[in-house]
Amino acid sequence: MVLDTEEPETERHGNFTVAGVAHRGTDVDEAALWDSIDDYADDLGDAAIGTDRYAVMFDVDADSGEFTYVAGREVEDTDDLSAELTAVEIPQATYAVLEPEYESVEEMVREIHTEELDGDRDEVHAPVFERYDSDRDPTTTADREIYVPVRDDDEY
16 A cells, blocks of 8 residues: 555645646656646746645546646636646645655555545545645655545534
């Protein structure tokens, strides 16, 4: 198991938008996506809120294993962004905060979408995301925290 789901900490998060470079498929070259974000530095720099970066995984197809992965930044609005960028709404929800040990994004996404988080997972239709402080390298697997939606109610 790549995810430790034994009594995960939970936090209330959401109600923000991440915009960035997207990839759809069953494998992700994270380094290439993060490098390609430099091509949109002006767009994202002007619209970004803060300096944190996000990786967002969503729209998982259980049959094919395909999913969408977006490497980007939190933005206030998407009106002036390049049409080549993808915006993802992160809804307010309660998220389990997990520390994955995985070799690839594909491995992590597969496990998240088959794991039940000790039976505490309700039907929540929110993306899974990772947040990176500006001084952390999002292409390394060390010290990652992943936010997995577990409830969309008002309590923790």
